Amino acid sequence: MxxxxxxxxxxxxxxxxxxxxxxxxxxxxxPNATENPQPDYLLTASQKISADLYWGADNNFNSTLLIIQHWAKIQYTEPDRYIFSNSSFTSLWNTAYAQSITNLNTIIQLPDERANVNYKNVAVILRSWVFSLLTDAYGDIPYKQAGDIKNNLTPAYDTQKDVYFGLLEELKNASAGLTTTGNAILGDVIYGGKIDRWKKFANALRLRIALRIADREPEKAKQTITEVLSDAGGLISANTETAQFVYTTSPQQNPVSAWFDTRDEFRIGKTLLDKLTAVNDPRIPVFANKPTDASVTTYVGVPSGLTNSDANNLGLAKTSRPGSYFFDPKSPAVIISYAEVLFDRAEAAARGFTTEDASALYKAAITASLNQYGINDVNTVNTYLGQSGVQYDAVNYKKSIGEQKWIALYGQGLEAFAEWRRLDYPQLTPAAAGVLDKKIPVRLIYPGSEQGLNGTNYKTAVANQGADNLLTKLWFDKN
The missing domain is CATH 1.20.5 (Single alpha-helices involved in coiled-coils or other helix-helix interfaces)
Known part of the structure; x- marks a missing residue:
């Protein structure tokens, strides 16, 4: 009984x-979702949500742009001093999983008569990019079981190595599955339905991820890069092919623009401005505005991580805001630029993975970055490249590429943060009033909600990669 x-x-x-x-x-x-979602609407929504996530305040200019010292704060300086809570980084996690990845999975799972092969492979490419943002920031993440709440309410965390390896395979297959004959797609803000561009974007992501793992898995990195360079789909090969989301006017404007419409606490970082000034960088007027106080005739950067009182004493009108280009309503959210692809090829050559000319690619990368911001005068470009502080150093390629890539990634906080950790250049000084014992964060911490909603798998991830704090290095960050 x-x-x-x-x-x-x-x-x-x-x-x-x-x-x-x-x-x-x-x-x-x-409750507002349609019972019969259309792939073009889902694609537009996914691109907009993901671009806002990448380019917006929580994950970009109020966190990672401060950590890598592109920007600094003149008011409310706590994030600039590394004062974050376990709710500070919930936006990247929650929005990526609940909206970006969920929408893209919906496209992938639609029947063939409603979403053709190109819709599905473009969705895979975009999803791979979003997953890469997550693992770059947090390390071990839900990957294989993510985005399927019906079957995996508490998804397991995959190791960062497994995530990167999985993304490389997904991108390879998605690129191969794209077809440039027939199967048109609509709703594509990034490339306007140009499938050949999506092949190049997929290969550029593969190149980026291959270098992300290069210090840990050099043979896998070399194999991937060899495949990418021989792939018929090619790579991003001009600024016109840069992967970016182009915004419109309010209320669909660039999130930086929306922020600056009502707030004014960010300034160009003194660290970056000092570097640009030392080499007479022609991008200074693009990256910064002169102070509004007419008595101040030069650009003035703000040191990273000042206390509120010390920052306020510098004066709002006597310091330089970020350049107007970045808070123009239509300024694009750059995902992968032509310049970045050239820097990646230069590094692959410097590592001995390819037989390309690292120095020539390095110069081409800097030139592409200058051209990206409308600096096209040949004499200006050549003068800049000819300076001793800019010339390529083959003995320490990580320093040359790391410093110039850091400049070229201005505004792309998450990517610049990942590359700074990987290349270890530029060598930054911790925030003046930082709270991490004169150290700089090297990852984002998991959202506090994970401990309650997915506690067992969260604990497994922490046991695998180390304490859930800002100073625990991730797997890819070897040195």
Whole structure:
């Protein structure tokens, strides 16, 4: 009798668990979502959501742009001093999983008669980029089981190595699956439906990820880069092919523009401005504005991580805001630039992965970055390249490429943060009033909600990669 009762109780518990899981899945449905989603609408929404996530305040100019000292704060300086809580980085995690990845998975899972092969492969490429942002920032993340709440309410975390390897395979297959004959797609803000550009974007992402793992898995990195350079789809080969989301006017404007419409606490970082000034960089007027106080005739950067009182004493009108280019409503969110691809090829050559000319590619990368911002005069470009502080150093390629790539990635906080950790250049001085014992953050911490909602898998991830704090190096960050 007792055994029978126990069986009934256990059966009831199982039924309750299944019911709860079903209820949670139903609760997490968007009540405003259409029952018959259209791939073009989903594609536009996914691109906009992901671009805002990448370019917006929480993950860019109020965190990573401060950490890598492109920008600094003149007011409310706590983030500039590395004062973050376990809710500071929830935006990247929650929005990426609940919106970006979920929408893209919906496209991938649509029947063929509603979403052709190009829609699905473009969605895979975009999803791979979003997953790369997540693992670059947090390390181990839900990957294989992510975005499927009906079957995996508490998804397991995959190791960073497994995520990168998985993304390389997904991108390779997605690029190969794209077809430039027929199968048109709509709703594509990034490339306007040009499938040949998506092939190049996929290969550029493969190149980026290959170098991300190069210090840990050099043979895999070399193999991938060899495949990419021989792929018929090619790589981004001009500024006109840069992967970027182009905004329009309010309310669909660039998130930096929306922020500066009502707030004014960011300034160009003194670290960056000093570097630009030392080499007479022609991008200074693009990256910064002169102070509004007419008595101040030069650009004035703000040191990183000042206390509120010390920062306020510098004066709002006597310091330089970031350049107007970046808070123009239509300024694009750059995902991968032509300049970055050239820097990556230069590094691959410097590592001995290819037989290309590292020095020539390095110069071409800097030139592409200057051209990206409208600096096209040949004499100006050559004068800049000819300076001793700019010339390529083959003995220390990480320093040359690291410093110039750091400049070229201005505004792309998440990517610049990843590359600074990987290349270890430029060598930054910690925030003046930082709270991490004169150290700089080397990762983002997991959202606090993970400890409650996915506690077992969260604990496994922490046990695998180390304490969940800002100073725990991730797998790719070897040195």
């Amino acid at each position: 007792i055994r029978t009762i126990n069986k009934i109780v256990i059966a009831g518990i199982v039924m309750m668990a299944v019911s709860c899981k079903k209820d949670l899945a139903e609760i997490n449905k968007n």
